Amino acid sequence: MTAVLEADSITKRYGHVTALDGASFTANAGEVTALIGDNGAGKSTLVKILSGVIAHDEGTIRLDGERVRLESPQHARELGIETVFQDLALAPDLGPAENMFVGREILRGGWGGRLGVLDKARMRREALESFVSMGTDVKDMFAPVASLSGGQRQSVAICRSIKWASNVLFLDEPTAALGVRQTRNVLDLVRRVAARGVAVILISHNMPDVLQVSDRIEVLRLGRRVAQFPGQGTSIEQLVGAMTGALDQRAA
Amino acid sequence: MSTTRGSAPGAVTEDVSRTTAGLLREEAEQARRTLLKRALTSSPAYMFGVLLVLVIVFSILSPSAFPTTSNARNVVLNASPLLVMAVAMTYVMIAGGFDLSIGSVLVFANVIAAKVMGWMGTDDALTVVVGLLAALAAGGVWGTFNGLCITKLRVPPLITTLGTLGAALGVADLISGGNDVRTVPLTLINLGSAEPLGVSWIVWVALVVLVVGGLVLHMTRFGRHTYVIGSNPEAARRAGINVDRHVLGLYTLSGVAAGLAGMLSLTQFATTTIAGHTTDVISVIEGVALGGTSMFGGSGLMVGTLIGIFIPATLTNGFIIQNVQPFWQQVATGFILIGAVYLDQLKRRSRERA
Numbered sequence: 001m002t003a004v005l006e007a008d009s010i011t012k013r014y015g016h017v018t019a020l021d022g023a024s025f026t027a028n029a030g031e032v033t034a035l036i037g038d039n040g041a042g043k044s045t046l047v048k049i050l051s052g053v054i055a056h057d058e059g060t061i062r063l064d065g066e067r068v069r070l071e072s073p074q075h076a077r078e079l080g081i082e083t084v085f086q087d088l089a090l091a092p093d094l095g096p097a098e099n100m101f102v103g104r105e106i107l108r109g110g111w112g113g114r115l116g117v118l119d120k121a122r123m124r125r126e127a128l129e130s131f132v133s134m135g136t137d138v139k140d141m142f143a144p145v146a147s148l149s150g151g152q153r154q155s156v157a158i159c160r161s162i163k164w165a166s167n168v169l170f171l172d173e174p175t176a177a178l179g180v181r182q183t184r185n186v187l188d189l190v191r192r193v194a195a196r197g198v199a200v201i202l203i204s205h206n207m208p209d210v211l212q213v214s215d216r217i218e219v220l221r222l223g224r225r226v227a228q229f230p231g232q233g234t235s236i237e238q239l240v241g242a243m244t245g246a247l248d249q250r251a252a
Numbered sequence: 253m254s255t256t257r258g259s260a261p262g263a264v265t266e267d268v269s270r271t272t273a274g275l276l277r278e279e280a281e282q283a284r285r286t287l288l289k290r291a292l293t294s295s296p297a298y299m300f301g302v303l304l305v306l307v308i309v310f311s312i313l314s315p316s317a318f319p320t321t322s323n324a325r326n327v328v329l330n331a332s333p334l335l336v337m338a339v340a341m342t343y344v345m346i347a348g349g350f351d352l353s354i355g356s357v358l359v360f361a362n363v364i365a366a367k368v369m370g371w372m373g374t375d376d377a378l379t380v381v382v383g384l385l386a387a388l389a390a391g392g393v394w395g396t397f398n399g400l401c402i403t404k405l406r407v408p409p410l411i412t413t414l415g416t417l418g419a420a421l422g423v424a425d426l427i428s429g430g431n432d433v434r435t436v437p438l439t440l441i442n443l444g445s446a447e448p449l450g451v452s453w454i455v456w457v458a459l460v461v462l463v464v465g466g467l468v469l470h471m472t473r474f475g476r477h478t479y480v481i482g483s484n485p486e487a488a489r490r491a492g493i494n495v496d497r498h499v500l501g502l503y504t505l506s507g508v509a510a511g512l513a514g515m516l517s518l519t520q521f522a523t524t525t526i527a528g529h530t531t532d533v534i535s536v537i538e539g540v541a542l543g544g545t546s547m548f549g550g551s552g553l554m555v556g557t558l559i560g561i562f563i564p565a566t567l568t569n570g571f572i573i574q575n576v577q578p579f580w581q582q583v584a585t586g587f588i589l590i591g592a593v594y595l596d597q598l599k600r601r602s603r604e605r606a
Binding site: 073074077087089090091092093094098099102103104105107115116117118144 | 471472473474476479480482483484486487488490491492493546549550551
């Protein structure tokens with residue numbers, strides 16, 4: 001497995017508060033890497049830094065081995081790093097296809113395109129193709145997203161991101177608001193995204209979900225990486241132990 | 253358990269491509285069906301029914317005066333300046349905004365255009381063109397001011413445009429001394445009475461604005477961004493849409509539309525009409541809301557606005573012909589508006605529950 005995204009000794013301070021204290025993190029292509037930690041461990045700060053939302057104070061970020069500075073979320077996206085935040089950032093009144101292409105609308109060819117005329121049929125077709133190929137049950141391209149189920153909404157947001165995420169996909173608590181069956185659908189989808197070669201990073205509080213879907217698990221505590229586990233053969237007790245500091249395994 | 257680590261996707265690929273083709277065919281078929289179904293159950297369709305009922309009722313009540321060509325022409329002519337402003341208001345409201353200032357901005361542009369043409373002292377096509385440009389610019393300035401207050405100073409649209417509603421009218425009164433300006437060039441008056449293809453220029457202009465406004469709203473990226481911003485501004489921002497610039501543009505457009513309506517009104521009446529537009533904004537917002545544009549942004553159709561504008565217009569006209577005090581029109585449309593917004597709320601709630 002090749003490391004796509006490597007963060008090394010990232011530090012972030014807010015005044016006297018140190019949110020990240022030399023945290024490191026690695027995500028490999030084609031793998032699901034879970035990033036776990038107790039509240040305040042620095043998960044969201046790290047994700048925001050790695051998706052270009054905020055700038056870090058010290059440390060280096062490497063994408064495909066090359067050092068990068070993520071200037072803005074737009075810049076991160078141009079580099080193939082997408083993030084699905086917990087609020088999904090969908091437009092509830094618009095359909096799944098319309099949401100998939102927000103800000104990246106496909107225009108018609110010729111002078112129509114120069115006037116900004118949308119190629120709606122093509123966007124609907126491409127959207128439906130990706131919803132089907134990712135095995136989701138989003139089928140009605142005309143229904144407003146607000147009328148979809150929670151799992152379907154999550155599917156729309158994830159499919160939108162992977163349509164553009166060529167390298168890295170962050171998923172922030174994708175199953176937090178979902179029932180059992182929809183959670184399974186979303187986790188299936190997460191596996192399929194990784195199978196495409198994307199480095200998927202799952203931020204979750206749900207230990208059974210994490211163990212079920214992840215190839216590797218990295219644990220943050222007090223702004224540092226304190227443990228790395230393989231997804232297979234790890235127990236919830238080990239994860240909780242690392243998160244709370246009861247079990248101290250130093251980071252490599 | 254279907255979710256296993258490292259599961260190979262190859263097995264499902266073929267199956268998926270087959271279903272995709274099938275679904276795409278199905279989608280095309282379904283698209284036709286759902287579009288028809290959605291069109292028939294949409295707010296514009298209901299409101300078209302309401303409009304039809306109004307027309308039928310008034311036609312039965314006054315068969316000699318109401319259903320005539322000249323009366324229809326009259327209704328359409330009076331609704332035209334309102335329609336121009338309603339097209340812009342549809343954009344503003346779809347983007348989740350509001351513009352209460354349009355009636356006053358209309359009057360301001362009205363006065364500026366008349367004054368500018370008066371100062372020129374000439375009476376030819378150039379005078380009219382300069383007057384038109386002055387009206388558009390006058391409206392655009394207020395619209396831009398609204399947009400800047402809303403996007404840069406973060407003053408809520410309701411307060412900003414309530415402020416400019418008073419301010420624009422005040423400045424118009426200051427400039428005109430509170431008296432209507434009657435120095436309108438003959439060229440413009442002749443233009444107002446000319447009727448190419450049997451319909452006044454004023455109506456043609458409104459029609460062009462409506463068609464262009466509708467095409468841009470429903471066919472282009474600009475229109476699509478308007479919906480996204482109204483539906484979820486944060487989503488628009490994250491997708492890289494410059495929300496502030498877009499919203500500023502929409503308020504400017506609304507001002508320019510009010511300026512154009514001011515010029516149309518000047519053409520129609522051959523004088524400024526300072527006191528005649530206090531209820532314009534109510535008619536426009538009513539029309540847009542009745543047409544199904546959501547008060548919360550994110551949804552609406554231009555055809556709805558076209559239908560919506562003619563409901564208060566038809567009511568007024570019908571009441572006048574029936575010798576009912578026209579004040580009843582305000583009472584009736586007021587309650588219809590509340591009903592329409594209530595229906596919008598109901599639709600939203602049932603959708604969110606689904």
